[in-house]
Amino acid sequence: MYPNLYYVFKDFFGVEIGFLRFINSFGFFVAIAFLVAAAVLTSELKRKSKLGLFHPTEEKITVGKPATAFELILNFVLGFILGFKIVALFFLDAADTQDTQAYIFSGKGSWPIGLLVGALFAWIKWRDAKKQQLKNPEDRVIRVWPHDRVGEITIIALVVGLIGAKMFDIFENWSDFLKRPSEYIFSGGGLTFYGGLICSTIVIIWYARKHKFSVRHLADAIAPPLMIAYAIGRIGCQTAGDGDWGIYNNAYKVDASNKIVLAAPNDFSDSVNKHASFFSTHYENIQDVHHASFPKPAALSFLPNWFFAYNYPHNVNETGVPIAGCEGKYCNQLPIPVFPTPFYETLACTLLFFLLWAFRKRIQPAGGLFCLYLIVNGLERFFIEKIRVNNRLDIFGLHPTQAEVISAGLVITGVALWIFLRNKYHTTPQKL
Structure with a gap:
C-alpha cells in the first residue's frame, strides 16, 4: 500500500522525497478523477451545444478596472497559506513534518515564507490588473456557453461533494463519531460516495436553473463523467487502503x-x-x-x-x-x-462508463442516460455491498447497509424517472 506518494517513490525508485508525504494517494487519485471527469464533461457539453441542445447566456462584465482591495487581500491570504504550510516543507526539519495530518492542523509553518509568498501573489494580481487597466473602464456583454462553466461545476461538485460525503459518513457511524468527533472531522478518510453524489446533484441542479440551461441534457452529459470519476477514485481507495475493503x-x-x-x-x-x-x-x-x-x-x-x-x-x-x-x-x-472491493469497483465502473458512452447518442428522451446511470450505478453498488465491510442499519427487522438502502433507492428512482420521462417527453428517436 502507498498512503502517499512518498512511499511510491521510495518503493519504485529507492529515493525519499520528504514533501511527497503531503500528497496522499487517495487525494491524488480524487484530483485525477475530477480532471478526467471535467475533460469528458466539456467534450459532451460542446457536442450537445453543436446540436443546438444548449444555448449561451449573456453576462455583463466590466473590463479595465484596477485590482480591488478585496482581490489583493484574497490573493495575499491564499499565497500566505501556500507559503506558510506548503512551501515551508522544503525548509522545515523533517521531524516537524513526519505526521502530515498533525502538521496540517498544527500551528507549525514558516511566517517569513508565508508573508513573502502572500506578497508575491498580491503583486501578481495587481500587475495583471494594471496591464489591462483602461483610462475609462468599459462594460461589455459576453456570451457564456455551458462548457465554459465546467470549471465552476467541477469546483462546486468537489466542495459540496466532499462535505456531503463526510456528513453521510458521520451519520452512518454516528455512535462512533460521538466518541471520537475530532478524528472523523479532521480525517482525510471516511467519505461516503453517495453522500457526495446526492448533495452535489442538488446544488448542480440549482446551478443549472440559475444559468438557464437544460437540466435534463446536463444530467445526460454528467452521467459518463460521474462513472469514470468513481472508477478512478476507487483506485485511490485501493492504493491507500482506506478501509473500503471487503469481508x-x-x-x-x-x-x-x-x-x-x-x-x-x-x-x-x-x-x-x-x-x-x-x-x-x-x-x-x-x-x-x-x-x-x-x-x-x-x-x-x-x-x-x-x-x-x-x-x-x-x-x-x-x-x-x-x-x-x-x-x-x-x-x-x-x-x-x-x-479487494475497491479494485472490483474500478473494473466494474470502467466497463459501465464505456456502456454509458456507447449509448449516450441513442437513448431517448433527454434525461434517459442519467436514469440509466442511476440504475447501473445502484445495481453495481448493491451487489458489491454483499462482500463489503459496512455498518448495518435496523429497518423493520432488516439489516441493510446505508449504501444498500441508497443504491436500491437509486435503481427505483432511475426506473421511475425513466418511465415518467418516456411518457411526458416521448419523441421520434434522433441523435443526441
Whole structure:
C-alpha cells in the first residue's frame, strides 16, 4: 500500500522525497478523477451545444478596472497559506513534518515564507490588473456557453461533494463519531460516495436553473463523467487502503513472509484466535467475524492471489496488526486477507462508463442516460455491498447497509424517472 506518494517513490525508485508525504494517494487519485471527469464533461457539453441542445447566456462584465482591495487581500491570504504550510516543507526539519495530518492542523509553518509568498501573489494580481487597466473602464456583454462553466461545476461538485460525503459518513457511524468527533472531522478518510453524489446533484441542479440551461441534457452529459470519476477514485481507495475493503476471504491466509497463499481448513479460526485482541475491537463476539470462502477459479489461475484476497499492508487507516520489522507510521496490515472491493469497483465502473458512452447518442428522451446511470450505478453498488465491510442499519427487522438502502433507492428512482420521462417527453428517436 502507498498512503502517499512518498512511499511510491521510495518503493519504485529507492529515493525519499520528504514533501511527497503531503500528497496522499487517495487525494491524488480524487484530483485525477475530477480532471478526467471535467475533460469528458466539456467534450459532451460542446457536442450537445453543436446540436443546438444548449444555448449561451449573456453576462455583463466590466473590463479595465484596477485590482480591488478585496482581490489583493484574497490573493495575499491564499499565497500566505501556500507559503506558510506548503512551501515551508522544503525548509522545515523533517521531524516537524513526519505526521502530515498533525502538521496540517498544527500551528507549525514558516511566517517569513508565508508573508513573502502572500506578497508575491498580491503583486501578481495587481500587475495583471494594471496591464489591462483602461483610462475609462468599459462594460461589455459576453456570451457564456455551458462548457465554459465546467470549471465552476467541477469546483462546486468537489466542495459540496466532499462535505456531503463526510456528513453521510458521520451519520452512518454516528455512535462512533460521538466518541471520537475530532478524528472523523479532521480525517482525510471516511467519505461516503453517495453522500457526495446526492448533495452535489442538488446544488448542480440549482446551478443549472440559475444559468438557464437544460437540466435534463446536463444530467445526460454528467452521467459518463460521474462513472469514470468513481472508477478512478476507487483506485485511490485501493492504493491507500482506506478501509473500503471487503469481508475476509477465508480461502486465503497471510504466510510468514507476508505472502497471500491458499489456506488450510483451520487457518481462518486459528488466525482469528491468534489475533483475538484485534478482532475483539470490531466484534462483540470474535466468532461473528464476517467472512466467506472464494478460492481462485481454475479458469483464472493466471491471476495473482491478491485479485481475490489482499491484506492491505501499510494501509492509511493503520488498521490491523503490526508488520514485523516496520517502524514509524503505516506499519499495520490485516491479519487475514479480505476481498479487494475497491479494485472490483474500478473494473466494474470502467466497463459501465464505456456502456454509458456507447449509448449516450441513442437513448431517448433527454434525461434517459442519467436514469440509466442511476440504475447501473445502484445495481453495481448493491451487489458489491454483499462482500463489503459496512455498518448495518435496523429497518423493520432488516439489516441493510446505508449504501444498500441508497443504491436500491437509486435503481427505483432511475426506473421511475425513466418511465415518467418516456411518457411526458416521448419523441421520434434522433441523435443526441
